[in-house]
Amino acid sequence: MGHPLDNILRFNEIETRVAERWQGRVTATENCETLTVTLKVETELLPEVALWLFEEEGYSFATLIVEEMPPAWVVRYVFYGPVGGGQVHIITRFPLKRTTLPSISPGVHAADWQEREVEDLFGLTFEGHPRLGDFVLHEQWPEGVNPMRASFDAHRPYPEWEKTPEWRPNRILHAEGAFMMPIGPVFSGHAESAHFLLESVGEDVTHTIPRFFYKYRGVEKMAEGLPVEQVLLMAERFSGSSAFAHSLAFCQAVEEICGTEVPARGRFLRVLLAELERVRHHVAAIGGICSSTALSVAAAQAHILEEELLRLTGQLTGHRYLFGLNVPGGVSRDFSDDDLTVLGVELEGILERLRDLYEKLRFTSSFLDRLEEVGTVSREAAIAHGLVGPVARASGIVRDLRRVQPYAGYDETLQIPREEEGDGYARLRILFREVEQSVAFYRQVASALPSGAVTAAPSMKPGAALGWAEAPRGATFHWVRLDENGRVTRYRVMTPSFVNWHGFHLAAEDFAFQDFPIIMATFGLSNAECDR
Numbered sequence: 001m002g003h004p005l006d007n008i009l010r011f012n013e014i015e016t017r018v019a020e021r022w023q024g025r026v027t028a029t030e031n032c033e034t035l036t037v038t039l040k041v042e043t044e045l046l047p048e049v050a051l052w053l054f055e056e057e058g059y060s061f062a063t064l065i066v067e068e069m070p071p072a073w074v075v076r077y078v079f080y081g082p083v084g085g086g087q088v089h090i091i092t093r094f095p096l097k098r099t100t101l102p103s104i105s106p107g108v109h110a111a112d113w114q115e116r117e118v119e120d121l122f123g124l125t126f127e128g129h130p131r132l133g134d135f136v137l138h139e140q141w142p143e144g145v146n147p148m149r150a151s152f153d154a155h156r157p158y159p160e161w162e163k164t165p166e167w168r169p170n171r172i173l174h175a176e177g178a179f180m181m182p183i184g185p186v187f188s189g190h191a192e193s194a195h196f197l198l199e200s201v202g203e204d205v206t207h208t209i210p211r212f213f214y215k216y217r218g219v220e221k222m223a224e225g226l227p228v229e230q231v232l233l234m235a236e237r238f239s240g241s242s243a244f245a246h247s248l249a250f251c252q253a254v255e256e257i258c259g260t261e262v263p264a265r266g267r268f269l270r271v272l273l274a275e276l277e278r279v280r281h282h283v284a285a286i287g288g289i290c291s292s293t294a295l296s297v298a299a300a301q302a303h304i305l306e307e308e309l310l311r312l313t314g315q316l317t318g319h320r321y322l323f324g325l326n327v328p329g330g331v332s333r334d335f336s337d338d339d340l341t342v343l344g345v346e347l348e349g350i351l352e353r354l355r356d357l358y359e360k361l362r363f364t365s366s367f368l369d370r371l372e373e374v375g376t377v378s379r380e381a382a383i384a385h386g387l388v389g390p391v392a393r394a395s396g397i398v399r400d401l402r403r404v405q406p407y408a409g410y411d412e413t414l415q416i417p418r419e420e421e422g423d424g425y426a427r428l429r430i431l432f433r434e435v436e437q438s439v440a441f442y443r444q445v446a447s448a449l450p451s452g453a454v455t456a457a458p459s460m461k462p463g464a465a466l467g468w469a470e471a472p473r474g475a476t477f478h479w480v481r482l483d484e485n486g487r488v489t490r491y492r493v494m495t496p497s498f499v500n501w502h503g504f505h506l507a508a509e510d511f512a513f514q515d516f517p518i519i520m521a522t523f524g525l526s527n528a529e530c531d532r
Helices: 011-022 043-056 109-122 228-237 240-258 264-292 296-317 337-361 379-385 389-393 424-447 496-502 504-508 513-523
Strands: 027-031 036-040 060-069 072-080 087-095 100-102 125-127 179-183 195-200 205-211 463-471 474-482 488-494
Touching (some): 011 027, 011 036, 043 072, 043 087, 060 109, 060 474, 060 488, 109 125, 109 379, 195 513, 205 504, 228 240, 228 474, 228 488, 240 264, 240 463, 240 474, 264 296, 264 337, 264 513, 337 424, 379 504, 389 424, 389 496, 424 513, 474 496, 496 504
Antiparallel strands (some): 027 036, 060 072, 072 087, 179 195, 463 474, 474 488
């Protein structure tokens, strides 16, 4: 069965189609400047409109934004299309005294985890959702406490959790000889906490039940009432390995609110730094995959390249992970054309050594045996779960925000690599191909970098906007609302790791126990980015 991702409505047809279908029951408003259509709907129509947009028109679900704005809840579902499709925001309002609304996840499964998150943090119940509760807030949280509500006092101590002796982990498989294998939540090395319960009768994993948020930090709550510059620090630090992408998305939201136009040189410097971050991330992910298969020499070679990239980044910018470079209005410092040219030459040298590593890996049978036809995610399953980034592109989905929702110095002509097999080897090949693309794009932009200023001082205004970026792991969306004093009243972050962990079980199930760490390495996700 085909999917309309390849035959999609363009942005300027949405309003007409909505008017024809719902005849005044849904109000559509276009913003041609931002390529956004806003659909205001009655709460009961949410599942129908969302399903139409997702299933019939092929839009991807991006994020769910809940705002407590007395006397009403304002709930916003953001969808985005491919090139020319723009964004569609479905908005519904209902009184604060009401705490139920219909779930869209039976039709748009990509919203599953986001609705569960909202239920925990705001206390809203999504009717028709197959499973709510026991998600972000573990047993340590008192019942009835919802930390994102305005009434929640983040400075007040809450009672100590008392263990519940009868508590048991979730169990799906009930059969003679069924076995439950716990992995985590504590891992060796630098991986943060996460728990996976693998169920099996025999050696093949039949169900994978993940549990995150052991280190839920409440970034969105902490941001409330803070000035923009302090929230920016949190945006770039909750996931240090993607610091630049997240700070970029946040800054772009603030710039949209303030009507700030970033100077051309600043926009293109953001592109160069974002691609530098992507190269470093992907090289590290390649090293992780080699380590997971016990290919020690190959892993060492990849990690040497990663360290060289970190040193080059530190020498150029002053920080190995690109902290402190994005600011609302542009970038915090300029770089000489000579320095950027030298970095480009160094990147070319690293790319050549990476190509050599790939040639050796693709002829190493013991390595390929662990990746080929292992951890497969079909295109249909990837679409249903809304997977993003290299994981999605390995399953045949080209939905890269640099191309479909261009920002900074990107445009829709950017060619995005794609593989079709959806297995671990396809995900590895995507990483190598994207490094090649990033280096080539760096060379192209650096050779034609405009002169001039790199930042424009924004004038803070009240309002709200969505910022986005294609982080190394995939699409990230940052919603920011500012008050008249330029302080943040609502900050909402959706990250690629949160989205892709939701679909990780697709790859881990129906494969052997020993494949699990390798499959996890080919996804290359971050627990910290999920537990924001």
